[in-house]
Amino acid sequence: MRRGEIYRVHHPSDDPKLYRCFVVVSRQTLVDSKFPTVICAPILTRGHGFSTQVSVGIDEGLKHESWILCDNLISLRKVQLTRFVGSLTLSKREELDRALKMSLALE
16 A cells, blocks of 8 residues: 555445545555554545645546545545555645645645
């Protein structure tokens, strides 16, 4: 598992959808550790183009154009992240970093 990878998760927490895609946003040190959870950002098919959202789609392994929502971060158990979908390109990871900084008000 790597930062920037996208996984399809079955029934995540209180989500009404049967499946939802998430991108791993935790730092790689945490991902590689024995800690049981990682921080992820949900991917939805609707977005508004806010500075805290990143557009993704077929190039990243998804079936249609979607948005990573950095304002809705969630902690997921690593064992839930088994259905690999794809990975973000370097440029998309850089966009994700900017969106995360905006959502967390970091300079």
